[in-house]
Amino acid sequence: MIMSKPESPLPKPKFRSNDDWELAQILMQPSLIRIVDNLTRFLQDSAWQGEFEETQVPEPGFILVLNQDGQPSQQVLLWELCFRVCFTDYPPPEANPNPLVTVDRQFLESDGDIAWSRLDQKTDQVLTEFFAQLPTGTANE
Secondary structure (H helix, E strand, O other): OOEOOOOOOOOOOEEOOHHHHHHHHHHHHHHHHHHHHHHHHHHHOOOOEEEEEEEOOOOOEEEEEEEEOOEEEEEEEHHHHHHHHHEOOOOOOOOOOOOEEOEOHHHEOOOOOEOHHHHHHHHHHHHHHHHHOOOOOOOOO
């Protein structure tokens, strides 16, 4: 999920159904909000320093640039993290640049409202996995 080049293409998920596309329209913004809010918390507990950069390439959005003494800079598109939250079994972009996706329907209540606690749990899971796969220590270790 870590990008080495911000100009690499953003995966273009293909939706299994029109319902999945419509649900993604509902869930992507709340997912992005939860990602940004939780990244702040994760960065406070991490040796990594993070900075958000706006980008127009490959798509309009934001990149999280992470730096740590002795480590090369790491980058991730925030949309990529959102895809991991919103879609079930979302593959890494290097595994499939155009995956067929299904929206995780657990994030919607029966009345159509967002299931915020479940969205928070999945966001926490995705960010825990993301930070766990970052390099640790310094380059000299």
